[in-house]
Amino acid sequence: MSIALARTRPVYDLHEVQGALERNRGRSPELDVFYERMLETGAERFVTTPSSIDALDPLFEECPNFDEVLDDLARYLRLAYAGNKAFGGAGVMQILLLGGPGVGKTHFAKRLARAMQTDCELISMNALSAGFVITGSSASWRGAKCGKVAKRLVRGEYANPVIVLDEVEKASGSTQSDPLAALYQLLEPETACAFRDEFIDVDIDASQIFWVLTANSVEGIPHPLLNRMAIYEVPAPTxxxxxxxxxxxxxxxxxxxxxxxxxxxxxxxxxxxxxxxxxxxxxxxxxxxxxxxxxxxxxxxxxxxxxxxxxxxxxxxxx
CATH class of the missing domain: 1.10.8 (Helicase, Ruva Protein; domain 3)
Known part of the structure; x- marks a missing residue:
């Protein structure tokens, strides 16, 4: 099924990037290069919209044990068409897929991204002990770099990639570094539109990201995070x-x-x-x-x- 690239959307402000580059000049060569690349590639990214309300139909056959998830996503897609809106952002609930290893959770997320004809970023949360993998680390730190969210939006083609956080219940942290803390902002479209990666230190519009979290169970996942998700129990295929x-x-x-x-x-x-x-x-x-x-x-x-x-x-x- 072909996908129409219906519109573009800026994911950062070029003037803000130019100002950050001027303030940083010479302090961090790696950050200078990153800012220059942001200016060179520009701020516009594609927001993909399926070309038909039937775009998800093949997934019902390919991932038959995900019919409950697909029923809801198909309704969100119809809503997007009815309102002439992109399929993502505030128009969908971000999803948490629960089920044992091997039921197809990660494959489903990748297949969904392909149906939307957007990028898919997989982040394994197993034993992840620091939030900088998601949010980046301060440029003042040795070996600092941007997080995977900003990297995908800055270097990718799309404003609405599918980002998969795999085995989210196994993320660990400390009082200094909670790997899930950034998700409270990122899962709310109103605050995700001004996400600030610590390395880049400019606002990034992450509000169109389609989040898919996977877990074997809800045990260990904070309740405020669960309240932001549509939760689905995925059975093994019959x-x-x-x-x-x-x-x-x-x-x-x-x-x-x-x-x-x-x-x-x-x-x-x-x-x-x-x-x-x-x-x-x-x-x-x-x-x-x-x-x-x-x-x-x-x-x-x-x-x-x-x-x-x-x-x-x-x-x-x-x-």
Whole structure:
């Protein structure tokens, strides 16, 4: 589905950047270079809007266990069209996806960004102990640099990227550095429009960011943060859904690999075996299965081609 780039939006004030550059000149060469790049690239960034109210429909098939989330997002998209507004900002609720490892939370966020035809930034919050990863660090510090939010908005093409904070319940902090503190401002469009990264020290408009937080549970997530999110419990795919996902991914791989001679359908025995594979491991498993089939001189996959490997330890983030 094509996406119309309907409008642009300034994400910072060029005059403010020029003034900051003049005040800083010579104090921090790295910051000078950053300001100069901001001036060179300009302040305008695209705000993407899906070209149709049906733009999210493919996700209902690709991520069938996310139907509750998609139902709400589809309504927000219709609201955006009804009011001739961008799909994002104050027009949507930022979302928190709850579910065990491997249910597809991170994949869903990436797929949503692709449907919106915008950037996707993944920030793992696992054991993150300092907020500067999000907010940047003061230019007076040794090795200072901007945070990932400002970097994405300044160096990217879009004002409305999807930013994924993965395993947000595992973020840790101290009285000096709370990695979640900046989110209270960033999740409110009224305050996010004047977000100030500590390294850049100029206002950045982060109000159009589409935030997706993921967690295994709400335990450890502050209540004020939960109150700012639409919270969804994401179940693991059913066996039927898992089979449909595997068949769809297999069909896509045949096209990618130019394997037109291969049987377009996977057999029931193969699909039953693939149903036990975590969605995040499914692509590699199918690639391996196709490789075994080719090596055996066959143009179809059999159950013996499907390698089922035990994953040591606890599953990692993602899909």
């Amino acid at each position: 066996l039927e859904q898992a089979a449909a996902i595997a068949q769809r991914m297999y069909t896509g791989l045949l096209g990618e690999l130019n394997l037109a001679a291969f049987d377009p359908r996977l057999g029931d025995v193969v699909l039953d075996k693939l149903a036990g594979v975590s969605p995040r491991d499914l692509r590699k498993t199918l690639l391996d299965a196709l490789g075994y089939a080719v090596a055996a001189g066959r143009e179809h996959v059999v159950a013996a081609d499907v390698p089922i490997k035990a994953t040591p330890g606890k599953g990692r983030i993602g899909f």
